[in-house]
Amino acid sequence: MEKILYFVFAAGVSLFFNVSCGGNVNNEITVISREESSGTRGAFDELIKISDGKINMLFREAIIVSSTDEAAFKTEVDKRAIAYTSIGSVTGKIKTLAVDGVEANEENVKRGAYKIFRPFVAGVPGSGSSPLARDFISYLVSRQGQKIVVTAGYIAPNDEASVYSASGLAGKLTLSGSTSVEKIMERLKEEYVKFNPDVKVEINYTGSTAGIKDCLSGKSNIVMSSRAFKADEKEKLEGYAFALDAIAVIVNKNNPIDEISSEMVTKIFKGEIRSWSDVK
Amino acid sequence: MASRKNVFSIILKVFVYLAMGVTVLSLAGILSYILVNGVKTFKWSLIFGKFSSQNPSMSFAIVTTCVTIFLTLLMAAPLSVFCAVYLTEYAKRGSKIVRYVRLATETLAGIPSIVFGLFGAIFFGTVLGFGYSILTGCFTVAIMLLPVIIRQTEEAIKAVPDLYREGSYGLGASKLRTVFKIVVPSAAPGIVSAIILSMGRIIGETAALIFTLGSVAQLPGSLLDSSRTLAVHMYIATRDGGAAGREVAFLTGTVLVFIIFLMNVAASYIGGKVGKDFEN
Amino acid sequence: MKEKIAEYFFLICSLISIGAVALICFFIFRGAYPAVQTVGLWPFLTGGLWKPTDIPPLFGIFNMIVGSVYVTAGACLIGVPVGVFTAVYMAKYCPQKIYAGMSQLVSLLAGIPSIIYGFFGMMLIVPFIADNFSGNGNSVLAASIVLGVMVLPTIIKVSEVSLKAVPKTYYEGALALGATKEQSIFFVLIPAAKSGILTGIVLGIGRAIGETMAVVMVAGNANILPETIFKSVRTLTANIVLEMGYASGTHFDAIVATGAVLFVFILLLNLVLGVINKGSKTAGT
Numbered sequence: 001m002e003k004i005l006y007f008v009f010a011a012g013v014s015l016f017f018n019v020s021c022g023g024n025v026n027n028e029i030t031v032i033s034r035e036e037s038s039g040t041r042g043a044f045d046e047l048i049k050i051s052d053g054k055i056n057m058l059f060r061e062a063i064i065v066s067s068t069d070e071a072a073f074k075t076e077v078d079k080r081a082i083a084y085t086s087i088g089s090v091t092g093k094i095k096t097l098a099v100d101g102v103e104a105n106e107e108n109v110k111r112g113a114y115k116i117f118r119p120f121v122a123g124v125p126g127s128g129s130s131p132l133a134r135d136f137i138s139y140l141v142s143r144q145g146q147k148i149v150v151t152a153g154y155i156a157p158n159d160e161a162s163v164y165s166a167s168g169l170a171g172k173l174t175l176s177g178s179t180s181v182e183k184i185m186e187r188l189k190e191e192y193v194k195f196n197p198d199v200k201v202e203i204n205y206t207g208s209t210a211g212i213k214d215c216l217s218g219k220s221n222i223v224m225s226s227r228a229f230k231a232d233e234k235e236k237l238e239g240y241a242f243a244l245d246a247i248a249v250i251v252n253k254n255n256p257i258d259e260i261s262s263e264m265v266t267k268i269f270k271g272e273i274r275s276w277s278d279v280k
Numbered sequence: 281m282a283s284r285k286n287v288f289s290i291i292l293k294v295f296v297y298l299a300m301g302v303t304v305l306s307l308a309g310i311l312s313y314i315l316v317n318g319v320k321t322f323k324w325s326l327i328f329g330k331f332s333s334q335n336p337s338m339s340f341a342i343v344t345t346c347v348t349i350f351l352t353l354l355m356a357a358p359l360s361v362f363c364a365v366y367l368t369e370y371a372k373r374g375s376k377i378v379r380y381v382r383l384a385t386e387t388l389a390g391i392p393s394i395v396f397g398l399f400g401a402i403f404f405g406t407v408l409g410f411g412y413s414i415l416t417g418c419f420t421v422a423i424m425l426l427p428v429i430i431r432q433t434e435e436a437i438k439a440v441p442d443l444y445r446e447g448s449y450g451l452g453a454s455k456l457r458t459v460f461k462i463v464v465p466s467a468a469p470g471i472v473s474a475i476i477l478s479m480g481r482i483i484g485e486t487a488a489l490i491f492t493l494g495s496v497a498q499l500p501g502s503l504l505d506s507s508r509t510l511a512v513h514m515y516i517a518t519r520d521g522g523a524a525g526r527e528v529a530f531l532t533g534t535v536l537v538f539i540i541f542l543m544n545v546a547a548s549y550i551g552g553k554v555g556k557d558f559e560n
Numbered sequence: 561m562k563e564k565i566a567e568y569f570f571l572i573c574s575l576i577s578i579g580a581v582a583l584i585c586f587f588i589f590r591g592a593y594p595a596v597q598t599v600g601l602w603p604f605l606t607g608g609l610w611k612p613t614d615i616p617p618l619f620g621i622f623n624m625i626v627g628s629v630y631v632t633a634g635a636c637l638i639g640v641p642v643g644v645f646t647a648v649y650m651a652k653y654c655p656q657k658i659y660a661g662m663s664q665l666v667s668l669l670a671g672i673p674s675i676i677y678g679f680f681g682m683m684l685i686v687p688f689i690a691d692n693f694s695g696n697g698n699s700v701l702a703a704s705i706v707l708g709v710m711v712l713p714t715i716i717k718v719s720e721v722s723l724k725a726v727p728k729t730y731y732e733g734a735l736a737l738g739a740t741k742e743q744s745i746f747f748v749l750i751p752a753a754k755s756g757i758l759t760g761i762v763l764g765i766g767r768a769i770g771e772t773m774a775v776v777m778v779a780g781n782a783n784i785l786p787e788t789i790f791k792s793v794r795t796l797t798a799n800i801v802l803e804m805g806y807a808s809g810t811h812f813d814a815i816v817a818t819g820a821v822l823f824v825f826i827l828l829l830n831l832v833l834g835v836i837n838k839g840s841k842t843a844g845t
Contacts, residue, residue: 030696035781036613037806054615063698063792064781066802067519073526077687078696179519186497190332202496204412204506207806219411289742296653296742299645300662303716306709307669310680359573366570377574384578386833390763390826391584392770394797398804398819399584402591423580430577456566477671484673487772487797491804511673515773518679533676540671544664 027276029268031062032071032083039178039208039226040068043118044084044247048266059271067179072250079252080276082268084116086180086226087246088153096248098259104246106155115262116249119157119241120181121225125215126238132199133221135167139192140242148191152184155244170198177211177224184243185224212237311537318534321527327535331497336528338535340499341513347500348418348493348509349482355422357475360429361464367430368437369459389427393488396424400492412494412506420492421485425478432477436470437463473551480543483536486511510536585823592820595619595813604817610783612803612811619814621821623783627700627793628769628825630786631779634704635711635768640761642708643715644750647757650716651723652745670713678774681706686778695790698780703793706774711764718763722756723749755836762833769825772797796822 034041036056045051050058065071071083076093087104090096096104099116108114122140124133139145142164146156175185182205189201206214208225212233215223229239249265251257257279267273329337363381371378400420410416440463448458464471494506495516508516510532517528596604599619607620646666654662685705690697726749734744750757780792781802799818807815 028696030690030698035802035806036611037803037811042613056611056614060784061782061792063696064783064794064802066776069525070519070777073518073682074686074698077683078690080690080696186332200501202498202506204494204496205805209808210806213808286740289740292742292746295641296645296649299642300649300653302642303646303669303712304662304665306712307665310672310676310709311668313680313684314676359576362570362573363577366567366574370567370570371574377571380578381574384581387581387827387830388577390766390770390830390833392766392772392797392822392826394770394772394800395584395588395819395823395826398591398800398816399587401804402587402816403583407587423584426577426580454563456563480671484671484675486673486675487801490801511675514673514679515675518675518682518777529679533673533679536673536676537668540673541668544667544671548664548667 028080028274029276029279030074030078030081031059031269031271032074032078032081033058033062033064033269034068034071035064035066037207037209039118040084040086040180040247042208043227044116047116047118047247048262048269050266050269057270059269061271062269075250075252079254082249082251084247084249087155087248088180088183090153090248090250093253094250095253095255095258096250097257099249099265100262101259104248106150106246109155109244109246114246117155117244117246118227120154120178120184120243120245121228121239121241123212123215123223123225123229123233123237123239124221126236129238130171130173130221132169132171132173135169135196136173136192136199136201136222137240137242139164139195140188141240144191145188145242148187149184149243152187154184155246157241157244164195166195168198169196172200172202173222174202174204174220175211175222175224176204176206176214176220177222178208178226179205180226180245181205181224314530314533314537317530321530322534323527323531326528326531331499336497336517336524338510338513338528338532340497341508341510341532344414344493344500344507345483345509347414348421349479351414351418351503352422352425352482353475353479355418356425356429356478359422360426361433361471363426364430364433364437365459365464368434369455369463385427385430388423389431391424393424393485396420397488397491400488405492410504412492412496413504414493414500414507415503417489417493417509420488421482424485424488425481428478428481429471429474432474433467433471436467436474439470440466469550473547476543476547476550480540480547483509483539483543484511485509486515490515510539588816588820588823591813591816593813595810595817598810599814604814605821608785610799612807612814617810619810619817621796621799621818623785624794624796624799624818625821626785627779628795628797628822630700630793631703631707631775631795632765632768634700634789635707636761636765638704638708639711639715639764639768643712643760643764644719644757646712647716647719647723647760648745648750650720652741652749666713666716669709670717674710674771674774677706677710678777681774681778689790693790695788696780696792698778698792699790700779700786700793701789703775703779703795704789706778707768707771710771710774711768714767715760715764718760719753719757722753722760725756726752758836759833762829762836766826766829769795769829770797770822772801776801796825 068085068089071085072089072094075081075083102108102113104114109117122137141158141161143161144164146158146161149156185203208227211223214220229237264279325335326337328339329335331337331340367378400416404410404416404419444462444466445458448462489512495508495512496506498507500507514529514532517525604619606622608622609618609620611618681702685702686697689702730748730752731744734748775795776798781794781798782792783794786793796818800815804815
């Protein structure tokens with residue numbers, strides 16, 4: 001009995017020293033992505049060609065997080081991390097990389113230089129949607145709505161929007177869809193309710209795909225999608241893009257690089273490049 | 281031989297103290313991390329202020345937590361107490377029913393909360409059509425609590441000396457009267473402490489609630505509305521809260537720890553009385 | 561008459577927990593069935609690829625089953641020795657003065673919401689592992705440490721109760737025969753309390769395998785078979801919570817099926833628990 005204990009103790013000590021003295025000189029990239037069927041991931045994978053529409057080739061050891069903010073959290077505490085996140089989630093604690101020499105900002109998205117962006121779409125069923133739902137959407141794309149979009153850090157697609165005036169409608173409106181839209185939608189909802197105090201707006205953040213399902217089955221009135229509708233979805237839903245969101249490629253603050261090529265991003269997220277020393 | 285014996289004993293003793301140290305230190309580490317950061321970010325407006333996207337206050341979550349606790353206990357507590365009364369006072373010892381009920385409660389006790397969440401979302405949410413709502417969440421958590429309250433109430437009732445029952449019967453009281461005038465009141469402190477502990481369970485629950493109660497940031501207007509409890513609020517804050525989310529998470533965590541601590545103290549104070557009452 | 565009605569009423573209340581278990585079984589397995597039918601039970605359980613959005617989609621949860629087992633085993637390696645030794649401390653070493661404080665502390669450890677453990681792990685333990693060991697910190701090790709701490713209260717409480725339930729004469733007899741305190745505890749007391757301690761461990765395993773929110777924040781959730789403890793891992797619970805909100809169609813059924821597999825694991829654990837308790841009863845008589 002004693003001998004066993006001595007042995008276990010010795011083994012433990014030696015293992016500890018082996019591991020801790022092995023040191024950590026590696027420069028391995030921590031690839032951080034989102035779960036399958038997240039709208040942000042869908043858009044990102046398509047834009048940087050991780051997915052060909054059929055097969056997804058994301059690096060199998062990539063860390064999977066369940067929201068854009070968690071991606072930002074993880075990047076903040078991991079010196080070797082690379083991730084992508086909605087431009088609205090970028091904080092001062094992480095660094096945004098320029099892709100192919102172009103910064104991720106409003107101007108560059110609008111003039112088409114920064115390619116990695118996706119629309120936020122509000123959709124209603126093509127037939128049988130309520131006047132209240134349509135009124136809400138008309139607020140989203142109005143001048144006031146677009147102003148909120150810009151102050152929230154996103155890009156307004158609609159420069160010459162008309163002015164919204166209160167409709168005087170009443171009732172309950174249910175929205176469901178992308179988690180990425182949360183920050184902007186909460187503000188829009190607050191402002192909308194100021195116009196129409198009799199309307200109660202309830203928002204569930206379940207993800208774009210589930211939101212589309214909810215909307216088509218009548219569980220919710222409006223779907224908020226963080227990607228453009230696919231062909232089969234377009235047949236059943238009327239979509240209105242109310243904001244554009246650049247997807248920023250982010251790294252830790254201490255990472256020396258400031259810019260990256262889009263091929264490099266693709267290679268990193270496919271797992272073909274594994275070390276920061278190979279990133280030029 | 282004697283010295284070897286001592287060395288061995290000393291090693292074991294060291295391990296015992298080491299283990300105690302690890303337990304204490306890990307708790308101290310977690311608590312101090314949460315509390316220090318929570319105090320640092322302390323703002324009254326984040327606790328009692330009105331919720332908006334600019335001020336993600338937890339006031340509405342506190343209300344929802346209270347409503348959820350009240351409703352859940354309203355369902356679970358009487359059921360569990362009656363069940364425990366049946367098992368201890370009515371059923372024949374070792375009868376089949378007792379065996380099956382015990383097997384069922386043990387199974388319930390072992391089921392992970394995420395499976396409860398799945399079940400709740402499918403059964404209460406979809407099949408019964410309550411959707412994401414307080415009602416769905418409360419039903420789901422009520423089932424989770426059954427085994428917790430049943431088991432401890434049983435213990436408390438078993439601790440009531442037979443002398444009490446015999447005295448009551450001797451005075452001519454019926455069984456029902458004996459149970460509710462003598463046995464249950466004598467076991468009350470134990471039952472109350474069980475209920476307080478299960479309140480702690482409700483407060484800390486996340487996995488079973490996000491898919492049943494949902495995660496809408498609003499003061500619930502009716503029982504069919506979706507909202508968040510404090511723990512869900514903290515989870516959403518880490519997930520989608522942006523930079524402000526972390527402050528909210530720390531502060532909500534601090535409030536949670538504080539509440540749980542108070543409840544534990546209350547439960548052990550009240551529960552501690554049971555034993556003392558019967559000792560003399 | 562009143563008595564009879566009351567008795568039946570109580571009986572019905574008791575049957576509700578049986579009904580609840582039946583309902584849960586029914587809806588979880590029924591929800592899982594379409595997925596198993598489409599994918600096939602064997603490919604579902606042994607497939608290494610989980611690609612729900614590919615065309616055609618792939619649903620294989622083998623890596624996650626292994627992941628859950630790894631993480632639970634890791635939690636046991638950390639939690640069981642620490643837990644059992646702490647229970648020994650609480651039962652035999654702890655001075656009367658600080659006993660109340662210690663037991664309050666263990667209750668607090670049990671009561672802290674899992675989300676707080678996860679947050680702590682994500683902000684401190686993960687970066688610590690990344691800085692001092694290999695890999696990026698989101699790993700089997702991180703999950704094991706967090707879970708190891710989370711199972712402590714379960715193991716401590718149950719073990720302590722069973723250590724205290726051993727008749728005093730055992731311990732005093734051993735001391736009287738000239739054994740040291742430690743020898744009496746470890747060679748007499750612990751073997752006597754064996755079944756209680758085992759129950760505590762099995763309950764701890766149950767808690768570890770079913771834990772969700774804490775694991776999902778520290779494990780990294782990559783769907784791979786981890787070769788070392790520094791590699792990322794996805795557990796069954798993480799798979800459910802990550803994708804359930806987003807899933808539809810066969811994907812949703814496959815998530816429910818993941819839950820069903822988890823449920824079967826728990827039923828097996830309960831079976832083990834039953835065997836342990838039965839063993840202890842026969843040993844006792």
